Amino acid sequence: MENFLQQLLNGITWGGIYALIALGYTMVYGVLKLINFAHGDVYMVGAMTGYYLAHAAGFAAHPSLYGLAVTLLVSMAVCGALGATIERVAYRPLRLRGAGRLAPLITAIGVSLLLENTGQLVFGADPKFFPALVESRELVSLGGISLSNVQAVVLATALALMAGLEFVVMRTRFGRAIRAVSFDAPAAALMGVPVDRVILGTFVLGSALAAAAGILVGLSNPKIDPLMGIMPGIKAFVAAVLGGIGNIPGAMAGGLLLGVIETLVAGYLSSTYRDAIAFVVLIAILLLRPTGLFGAPQTEKV
Amino acid sequence: MRERALLLLALGLLVAADVLLPRVLNPYYLTILSRIGVAVLAAVSLQLVNGFTGQFSIGHAGFMAVGAYVSAAVSVHAGAAWLAAWADALPAWALRACYFPVPLLAGGAAAALAGLAVGIPALRLRGDYLAIATLGFGEIIRIAILNVDAVGGARGLSLSAPAHPGLDLRYEGLGAMYGVVALSVAVISRLVYSTGGLAFRAVREDETAAESVGIATTRVKVEAFVVSSFFAGVAGALFAHSEGYIHTNSFSFLRSFEIVVFVVLGGLGSITGAILAAALLTAAPELLRGLGEWRMILYSVLLIATMLLRPQGLFGQREFVPGWLRSRREAPRAAARG
Amino acid sequence: MPLLEVEKLTVRFGGLTAVSDFSFHADAGALVALIGPNGAGKTTAFNIITGIYAPTSGSVRFDSHEIGGASPHRICALGVGRTFQNIRLFRSLSALENVRTALIGTQRSGLRDVVRGGRWLRREAELEARGRSLLARLGLERMADVRADSLPYGEQRRLEIARALASDPRLLLLDEPAAGMNPSEKDALCALVAGLRDELGLTIVLIDHDVGFVMNLCERVTVLDHGEKIAEGPPDAVRRDPRVIEAYLGTGEAA
Numbered sequence: 088m089e090n091f092l093q094q095l096l097n098g099i100t101w102g103g104i105y106a107l108i109a110l111g112y113t114m115v116y117g118v119l120k121l122i123n124f125a126h127g128d129v130y131m132v133g134a135m136t137g138y139y140l141a142h143a144a145g146f147a148a149h150p151s152l153y154g155l156a157v158t159l160l161v162s163m164a165v166c167g168a169l170g171a172t173i174e175r176v177a178y179r180p181l182r183l184r185g186a187g188r189l190a191p192l193i194t195a196i197g198v199s200l201l202l203e204n205t206g207q208l209v210f211g212a213d214p215k216f217f218p219a220l221v222e223s224r225e226l227v228s229l230g231g232i233s234l235s236n237v238q239a240v241v242l243a244t245a246l247a248l249m250a251g252l253e254f255v256v257m258r259t260r261f262g263r264a265i266r267a268v269s270f271d272a273p274a275a276a277l278m279g280v281p282v283d284r285v286i287l288g289t290f291v292l293g294s295a296l297a298a299a300a301g302i303l304v305g306l307s308n309p310k311i312d313p314l315m316g317i318m319p320g321i322k323a324f325v326a327a328v329l330g331g332i333g334n335i336p337g338a339m340a341g342g343l344l345l346g347v348i349e350t351l352v353a354g355y356l357s358s359t360y361r362d363a364i365a366f367v368v369l370i371a372i373l374l375l376r377p378t379g380l381f382g383a384p385q386t387e388k389v
Numbered sequence: 390m391r392e393r394a395l396l397l398l399a400l401g402l403l404v405a406a407d408v409l410l411p412r413v414l415n416p417y418y419l420t421i422l423s424r425i426g427v428a429v430l431a432a433v434s435l436q437l438v439n440g441f442t443g444q445f446s447i448g449h450a451g452f453m454a455v456g457a458y459v460s461a462a463v464s465v466h467a468g469a470a471w472l473a474a475w476a477d478a479l480p481a482w483a484l485r486a487c488y489f490p491v492p493l494l495a496g497g498a499a500a501a502l503a504g505l506a507v508g509i510p511a512l513r514l515r516g517d518y519l520a521i522a523t524l525g526f527g528e529i530i531r532i533a534i535l536n537v538d539a540v541g542g543a544r545g546l547s548l549s550a551p552a553h554p555g556l557d558l559r560y561e562g563l564g565a566m567y568g569v570v571a572l573s574v575a576v577i578s579r580l581v582y583s584t585g586g587l588a589f590r591a592v593r594e595d596e597t598a599a600e601s602v603g604i605a606t607t608r609v610k611v612e613a614f615v616v617s618s619f620f621a622g623v624a625g626a627l628f629a630h631s632e633g634y635i636h637t638n639s640f641s642f643l644r645s646f647e648i649v650v651f652v653v654l655g656g657l658g659s660i661t662g663a664i665l666a667a668a669l670l671t672a673a674p675e676l677l678r679g680l681g682e683w684r685m686i687l688y689s690v691l692l693i694a695t696m697l698l699r700p701q702g703l704f705g706q707r708e709f710v711p712g713w714l715r716s717r718r719e720a721p722r723a724a725a726r727g
Numbered sequence: 728m729p730l731l732e733v734e735k736l737t738v739r740f741g742g743l744t745a746v747s748d749f750s751f752h753a754d755a756g757a758l759v760a761l762i763g764p765n766g767a768g769k770t771t772a773f774n775i776i777t778g779i780y781a782p783t784s785g786s787v788r789f790d791s792h793e794i795g796g797a798s799p800h801r802i803c804a805l806g807v808g809r810t811f812q813n814i815r816l817f818r819s820l821s822a823l824e825n826v827r828t829a830l831i832g833t834q835r836s837g838l839r840d841v842v843r844g845g846r847w848l849r850r851e852a853e854l855e856a857r858g859r860s861l862l863a864r865l866g867l868e869r870m871a872d873v874r875a876d877s878l879p880y881g882e883q884r885r886l887e888i889a890r891a892l893a894s895d896p897r898l899l900l901l902d903e904p905a906a907g908m909n910p911s912e913k914d915a916l917c918a919l920v921a922g923l924r925d926e927l928g929l930t931i932v933l934i935d936h937d938v939g940f941v942m943n944l945c946e947r948v949t950v951l952d953h954g955e956k957i958a959e960g961p962p963d964a965v966r967r968d969p970r971v972i973e974a975y976l977g978t979g980e981a982a
Contacts (some may be wrong), residue, residue: 093501095398180697188516189445193653196646197692204685225478321524328521362534369525377518576841583840583847584827584854587820591828594817600799601777601809602829603894612837658819706819 093232094354095347100238100307102346103245107300108323109330109338110252111170111293117269117333118289120188124195125173125215126297128202128321129166133298134311135210135384138217147218155220155240159302163295170294171287173198181285199320206313214312217305218310240304248299252292256335265289269333322349329372331382340380399571407564419563423631425671426566427624432619432667433660434653439649440657440706441581442613443593444512445520448650449621450526452500454640456622458534460496461546464630468492469550472558489560493569493626495676499623501615503530510615512607523704527645535637545636548629560630564712569627573620575655578660580616590611590658650688654695656702661709666702728791730930731776731898736785736795738768738775738954745771747954749785753898757922758931760941763951764975769934770812773900774949777809778802789898791862808896810887811869812903812934822867822886825875826858829893858893865889865919881912885919892923899923901933901953913937917944920927950974 108130115123137158141147146154177194226236256262264285268273276282304319305311326345330337345368353361372379411419435449436530468488511522540546548558559568580586588609591599596606629635651670655662673683695702729752738746746768761769770811774780775904776787780800787795794802799874808829811865839847862868865885870878873884875901884904891899901920905913941948942962950958950965952974958965966972 120517138440177693177697181700186696186700189467190619190700192445192517192520193649194693194696196649197689197696200684201644201693204682204689208682208686284645300653319526324521325525359536363529366525366529370510370522370529373514373518373522373525377514481776575953579841579843580837584851585837585840587824587828587829588831590820590824591817595815597779597799598811598815598817599828600779601803601811601815601829602890603803604799604828605798605800616837 090354091351094350096232096238098232098347098350099113099343100241100245100346101350102343103242103249104300104303104342105185105319105323105326105346106339106342107245107296107303108319109327109342110335111297112248112324112327113332113335113338114265114269114289114293116327117335118265118272118286119178119182119191120333121191122195122324123293124192124320125198126293127204127316127318127323128199128206128299129170129173129294129316130301130319131206131305131311131313131316132169132202133162133301134217134300134305134312135206135215136165137302137305138215138296138311141218141220146220149253150218150220150222152221152240155302155306158220159244159299162298162302166296166298166301167291170290170297172327173246174287174290179286203314203317210313212313214310217309217311219309221306237306240267241307244299244303248296249308252296252335255292261285262319263289277332282371325365325369325372328377328379331379334379337379337381390442400568401534403564403568406567407562410563419561420631422563422671423561423566423627424675425668426563427628428648428651428667428671430570430573430620430624430627431648431662432655432663433577434624435648435653436652436660436663437577437581437589437620438613438617439652440659441589441593442610443590444610444613445516446523446614446617447520447642447645447649448523448525448530449617450640450642450644451527451530452503452567452618452621453521453532453625453628453644454534454637455503455618456496456500456625457635457640458540458625459499459622460492460626461548461635462540463492463495464548464551465546469553469556469558473553473556485560486565489565489630493623494632496626497619497622500625501619503622504618505561505611505614508581508611508618511611512614516537524642526643531637531640534640541636545634546629546707546724548633548635553634558630559633566627566631569623573623574660574664577616577620581660593658606639607717634704650692654692654702654704656704658706659702659704659708662702662704662707665704665709695720729753730757730790731751731932732786732788732958733772733776733907734786734788736772736787738771738774738780739781739783745954746951747774749954749956751949751956753932755930756898756924756928757947758921759933759947759949760945761932761934761949762936762938762941766935767951767955768954769951770902771954772810773902775809776900777801779892787875801811803894803896806895806897807900808889808891808898809893809900810884810902810904812906814883814887816875816883816887816890818874820875821872821899822862822875822878822889823855823858823871824884825890826861826893827854828855829890830854861889861893863887863890877965880907884908884916892927896929898930898932901931903935904933905935905937913940916940920944929938939968 095194111124111126140161141154141158144157146158177198178191181191181194191358221237223235223237223327225233226239227234244291258266264280266283268285272282322345323342326341327338329345332343345365348368349361349364352364428585431449431453433448438444438446448531468491472484507526511519511526514522533545534540549554550558581589588604591604592606592609597608651667652663654670733749733751736746736749749772755795761772763769771780773965774784776795778794778801781796786793787894789805789807792805794805817828859868859871859889864872865888867882868891870882875883888901893952905916908916917940922930924931945962947960948962948965948969949956957970957974958968
């Protein structure tokens with residue numbers, strides 16, 4: 088039983104990370120109906136930025152929560168800017184041209200490949216070790232289940248960020264604008280919503296969250312490399328689809344659920360199939376309920 | 390008459406290529422040429438689904454993997470024994486020429502079955518969802534193969550039969566390979582450019598309208614998918630038998646993306662475009678080896694730039710076929726003007 | 728026995744009832760119209776008949792076959808052709824190719840397309856000829872090789888009709904065939920549609936907003952409003968029916 092609960096805890100921790108990345112996918116899909124294949128690589132850039140910053144600013148040598156906070160915020164800002172740049176340079180021109188849905192998808196693949204390969208060139212293909220910005224020690228031990236302070240930080244940060252996003256989306260004007268554009272972009276435009284800026288903002292938010300995920304992963308699984316975004320990117324995407332792509336609470340739920348499923352299956356069945364779980368879940372969802380757990384079916388008007 | 394003459398000439402050229410090229414070119418160039426052959430077939434087969442039927446499939450490498458592994462397994466476990474048994478009856482070249490179609494067809498058939506299994510559920514989905522589903526299936530296939538120890542698993546599969554050491558199961562004849570590729574391209578081309586083949590493009594343009602004129606769109610999509618998977622399997626089989634060693638790493642979604650790039654850059658809906666793009670993009674990086682890591686960066690920039698500047702790719706939906714190559718047996722095809 | 732018989736058809740999309748208890752029939756050789764204000768459910772009715780949606784309840788029978796819920800391509804094979812309210816041509820295909828898509832039929836064999844024996848060549852030539860003659864019937868023969876989306880609007884509408892005819896239907900459903908046409912084009916269309924019925928023996932049901940166009944052409948008019956049939960009969964009677972006037976105008980004078 089303790090093993091199960093421990094696995095559950097681990098699963099929720101990973102789930103929080105998937106959720107953070109999944110939110111970016113789902114928000115962009117909501118406003119643009121585009122699967123941003125490059126999103127997983129933004130997460131990688133976040134981790135890398137954190138790595139270099141932590142070393143440059145001396146946080147690596149003197150771990151502290153303050154150092155972690157600064158690294159987190161700067162990395163989120165950098166990736167937010169990256170996301171904005173990608174949107175402006177690669178996606179917006181196609182949108183202005185009315186390019187349909189296939190072209191941006193292909194461009195997204197291109198951007199993803201570009202980020203990965205530039206990353207390999209700039210950061211070097213060898214893995215690096217993310218500095219332990221928080222010295223790992225066991226925080227709590229309850230009847231065989233142990234929670235390290237790193238895990239606590241990861242969980243707390245992830246939940247805080249998700250709560251923050253929920254606040255922005257539900258309680259601010261900007262959030263309302265995002266929801267309007269997701270629901271019906273042309274109508275939102277007619278109502279005076281600055282659609283272009285909303286889209287830009289969505290990219291910034293999503294990318295910032297991905298960066299945060301990158302830092303948190305760096306903390307818990309220190310080995311980072313330029314291709315680290317591929318698998319988590321796909322899995323986070325599956326999580327977004329699981330929850331209903333375009334649906335924000337869905338992405339959070341999907342991320343947590345996928346993290347738990349993956350950890351439990353890997354723990355109880357076999358860890359070699361760990362990566363395959365996500366794909367199986369993907370296929371299952373697409374075949375059984377393509378609109379996801381929280382999504383609404385869409386009908387086409389003929 | 391002219392047609393038969395051309396065909397005989399082509400056949401002669403292929404045989405000559407088989408015999409002469411290995412003596413004339415060094416192995417590095419031979420390898421590039423064989424990789425081009427595989428890339429061309431992979432691209433043209435994908436074009437049928439993505440370009441002509443308008444379904445965005447990005448898991449093509451999975452079907453190539455099926456073809457590669459099944460054909461290799463056939464050669465290793467059955468072919469070797471057969472070749473050894475008949476070694477005295479026929480000269481080596483004749484024996485291998487007779488045998489060669491077998492692993493190709495086996496690989497193609499297995500891949501076609503996989504295509505059927507994937508296509509029937511996946512093709513119910515549209516657009517982005519279909520893309521993701523095919524990506525997912527491609528990866529599932531790859532991971533599944535990776536976990537089958539009987540075909541090497543994580544060690545890869547070598548085209549050699551332990552019971553018959555020294556027996557070369559590879560088939561490196563470029564003439565034969567290009568003959569197979571040319572035949573396949575001709576088959577796909579004829580399928581598409583006929584009245585019946587209009588069904589594919591009708592489905593691409595407007596599924597509802599296609600249904601309203603009597604086209605069973607789901608069946609057409611599945612057909613395209615199965616035919617495309619068959620030829621992907623053949624491409625995989627060709628790859629396996631020219632490389633002599635295969636590993637699932639060659640069939641990841643990165644490879645699938647690469648083939649999508651060929652098709653998009655060549656023009657979604659152009660067979661000649663796909664051929665040209667596949668050939669150029671396979672040859673260039675090899676020849677520009679000096680660029681090293683910059684190769685992939687250039688690749689991705691090229692992709693982004695193309696979508697921004699010339700989204701229809703090289704040839705768009707047109708074909709570029711020199712007049713003397715046009716066959717009399719062409720369906721009266723309107724070259725769409727305007 | 729009417730060729731087309733719709734009985735107590737009801738269609739609901741979630742909470743919205745698009746068509747309610749709708750009964751309708753068309754005898755063989757009839758030329759009838761289905762009219763009504765925007766959103767009345769006319770196109771939805773067409774979509775049910777042609778299989779795009781399935782009925783929630785009620786039945787649709789074509790030539791005594793129950794077709795409610797059948798797939799559109801099967802219904803087409805039985806002999807129902809249609810055009811669309813918002814033109815749905817195969818845009819990157821030429822006019823001739825658009826028509827030929829409807830000639831594919833159910834016996835297409837990929838293998839024969841590959842092997843291309845004598846029989847294939849003959850059949851292709853025959854299909855080409857049929858395609859061109861259909862284009863000619865609609866005055867489009869010179870546009871045969873032009874991309875469908877390059878055609879002028881009126882020609883596009885006619886091409887859609889040509890394509891629908893190519894599937895050799897017995898029942899033709901025309902959804903707003905005259906939309907966007909000027910008066911002289913409408914007259915030409917009028918004569919064309921009447922000709923289709925007279926020369927080809929087709930049964931035609933058409934939807935249109937132009938009351939004048941419909942009145943001149945059709946022998947019977949059915950009026951839908953908010954998914955329900957509110958009137959049916961010869962054009963003159965329907966035009967004067969107060970419920971019809973109210974549905975179109977709200978209050979007041981005849982149209």
